[in-house]
Amino acid sequence: MGKSTNTGEMILDGLKTLEYRGYDSWGIAIKKGNKLEVEKKVGKIGDSKITLGNSEIGVGHTRWATHGGVTVENAHPHLDCKNQIAVVHNGIIENFEELKKELIKKGHKFISETDTEVFPHLIEENLKKEGFASSVRDSFNVLKGLNAFVVVYAVSKEIIAVKNGSPLVVGLGKDGLFISSDSIGLIKYTRDMFFLKDNQMIILGEKPELLELPGGTKLPFSLERIDWKIEEVSMGKYKHFMIKEIFEQPKVIRKIASEKDEIGALGKVIKNSRGTFFIGAGTAYYAAIAGAYFFSKIAQKHVNTQPASEFNYLEDFLTDESLIIALSQSGETIDVVEPLQRAKTKGSKIASITNVLGSTIYRMSDYKLLLNAGPEKAVASTKAYVAKLSVLLMLAYSMNSEIDKASEVLLKAADEIDRLLEHIEDIKRITKSLSHTRDIYLIGRGLSYSLALEGAMKIKEVSYVHAEGFAGGELKHGPIALISKNTPCIVLAPNDETYGAIMSNAAEVKARGGMIIGLSYQNSSLFDHFIEIKDIQEGSIIAQIVPLQLIAYFLTLLKKYDPDKPRNLAKSVTVK
Numbered sequence: 285m286g287k288s289t290n291t292g293e294m295i296l297d298g299l300k301t302l303e304y305r306g307y308d309s310w311g312i313a314i315k316k317g318n319k320l321e322v323e324k325k326v327g328k329i330g331d332s333k334i335t336l337g338n339s340e341i342g343v344g345h346t347r348w349a350t351h352g353g354v355t356v357e358n359a360h361p362h363l364d365c366k367n368q369i370a371v372v373h374n375g376i377i378e379n380f381e382e383l384k385k386e387l388i389k390k391g392h393k394f395i396s397e398t399d400t401e402v403f404p405h406l407i408e409e410n411l412k413k414e415g416f417a418s419s420v421r422d423s424f425n426v427l428k429g430l431n432a433f434v435v436v437y438a439v440s441k442e443i444i445a446v447k448n449g450s451p452l453v454v455g456l457g458k459d460g461l462f463i464s465s466d467s468i469g470l471i472k473y474t475r476d477m478f479f480l481k482d483n484q485m486i487i488l489g490e491k492p493e494l495l496e497l498p499g500g501t502k503l504p505f506s507l508e509r510i511d512w513k514i515e516e517v518s519m520g521k522y523k524h525f526m527i528k529e530i531f532e533q534p535k536v537i538r539k540i541a542s543e544k545d546e547i548g549a550l551g552k553v554i555k556n557s558r559g560t561f562f563i564g565a566g567t568a569y570y571a572a573i574a575g576a577y578f579f580s581k582i583a584q585k586h587v588n589t590q591p592a593s594e595f596n597y598l599e600d601f602l603t604d605e606s607l608i609i610a611l612s613q614s615g616e617t618i619d620v621v622e623p624l625q626r627a628k629t630k631g632s633k634i635a636s637i638t639n640v641l642g643s644t645i646y647r648m649s650d651y652k653l654l655l656n657a658g659p660e661k662a663v664a665s666t667k668a669y670v671a672k673l674s675v676l677l678m679l680a681y682s683m684n685s686e687i688d689k690a691s692e693v694l695l696k697a698a699d700e701i702d703r704l705l706e707h708i709e710d711i712k713r714i715t716k717s718l719s720h721t722r723d724i725y726l727i728g729r730g731l732s733y734s735l736a737l738e739g740a741m742k743i744k745e746v747s748y749v750h751a752e753g754f755a756g757g758e759l760k761h762g763p764i765a766l767i768s769k770n771t772p773c774i775v776l777a778p779n780d781e782t783y784g785a786i787m788s789n790a791a792e793v794k795a796r797g798g799m800i801i802g803l804s805y806q807n808s809s810l811f812d813h814f815i816e817i818k819d820i821q822e823g824s825i826i827a828q829i830v831p832l833q834l835i836a837y838f839l840t841l842l843k844k845y846d847p848d849k850p851r852n853l854a855k856s857v858t859v860k
């Protein structure tokens with residue numbers, strides 16, 4: 285909302301910036317006099333234009349379907365019976381079925397299959413007895429689940445936002461007031477932001493008012509300044525964010541190599557903890573596994589790792605001396621937030637390694653470390669993963685007071701990645717040999733095992749080619765049955781204690797007709813294709829992921845898919 289009247293265009297522009305978070309369908313509502321005008325479409329926003337007229341107040345949403353298929357009716361904003369209240373929502377209203385039944389009994393008509401639609405109808409019902417803000421508050425207070433809403437009311441000049449789950453950030457710019465689920469959507473207009481906390485409601489009008497729920501007590505609020513730059517959220521000379529972010533990795537690593545004090549301080553906390561756990565989801569979990577190897581190998585410290593979504597079922601042994609270290613790019617992943625909340629109730633301490641200042645996980649942590657990788661917009665995580673590996677390596681060395689050594693290794697890794705990126709055409713050529721394959725297997729041992737898992741994740745999530753990573757030693761316990769003539773197998777064979785054994789596994793695959801792509805410091809007659817990664821101790825492990833990211837990227841282009849927006853996925857998974 286603001287001084288400007290092209291609110292619809294601004295919202296569309298903002299949605300384009302946020303589209304990486306969900307891209308099944310989208311919609312915008314603007315206030316026109318005492319009415320709302322709404323436009324909704326199915327599919328990606330792409331170059332869409334909107335036909336809505338001018339206004340000063342509006343709201344928009346780009347959807348990642350949870351309840352109800354991908355249809356125009358299910359796209360947000362959702363409206364009440366009189367088309368006076370428009371609501372956009374992230375999260376899941378767990379008790380929506382019972383609320384819907386009651387509202388239908390009272391005569392409300394529903395047109396979508398979503399859980400969201402109960403909210404505008406609840407507000408409509410409450411408006412019969414009270415004002416806009418109290419209606420939103422009382423409607424919100426009866427919901428179960430973790431949710432965030434923004435509400436526009438046709439006869440009000442205020443926009444109200446409320447949350448107890450998914451993120452919401454308010455931006456105060458010279459041209460108006462903004463609210464978004466991600467600060468990236470706002471930096472074009474302002475860097476001064478306020479991150480709404482759970483159980484808070486903000487009324488954006490002449491003078492923004494912050495209230496605490498359920499009661500509605502007024503709260504003071506202060507702004508934080510975000511230092512991300514506009515260039516960081518645009519593609520620049522690159523065709524996709526994924527390749528742009530792959531190229532940014534050496535810069536990210538060099539920056540982390542210089543952050544000895546901040547990282548060393550967390551290292552001290554880890555040293556004093558009794559029971560340390562790394563948790564994360566997806567790629568962040570694979571970084572956590574690498575972290576456990578770094579800690580064992582470099583610092584001789586045992587660290588437990590679990591996928592965050594499983595940690596809830598495995599945390600009965602936590603105590604007030606335990607330290608949970610959460611790894612998360614977005615800092616919003618609900619599968620990470622939930623076990624942290626439970627761990628907190630046991631008095632355990634939370635440390636976080638995230639990329640987003642002010643994010644939920646960042647805020648709930650006792651010890652906070654930022655990755656400082658800059659905004660990551662491609663759905664497939666690349667630079668944030670490499671940043672996590674780099675921070676974990678620094679942390680592991682800091683335990684032995686050898687953080688300078690980690691910096692040196694990282695600087696060499698950054699140089700090696702620069703060199704690999706100069707030979708990008710070789711990797712493109714090798715990827716062509718995979719263009720008709722149905723399955724790709726990756727094997728590694730030790731640290732490289734975690735890289736095999738992450739490499740497989742990158743390939744499958746963007747190219748939709750089935751890829752699986754295995755520990756080399758596990759091969760003959762089952763997976764080798766999958767190898768037949770020309771089955772591609774990527775072998776990760778750095779110059780470390782795993783080299784001899786992983787090359788034996790490569791020979792076993794080769795003997796069964798497998799086609800081997802070797803990533804190693806030296807060529808071998810077993811390899812059908814060879815990608816050289818120079819030997820720089822654990823630095824070679826970090827460099828090793830880059831050819832795998834590039835194979836995933838080029839394979840996706842060969843298949844003519846969009847690497848930045850893989851199907852069914854969203855960048856920030858804020859629902860369970």
Ligand code: F6R
Pocket residue numbers: 564565566567568569611612613614615616617620663664665666741742745855856857
């Ligand atoms: C895969 C990927 C996901 C995320 C996962 C956790 O490329 O990006 O697996 O790693 O959804 O996300 P964050 O790190 O934001 O918690």
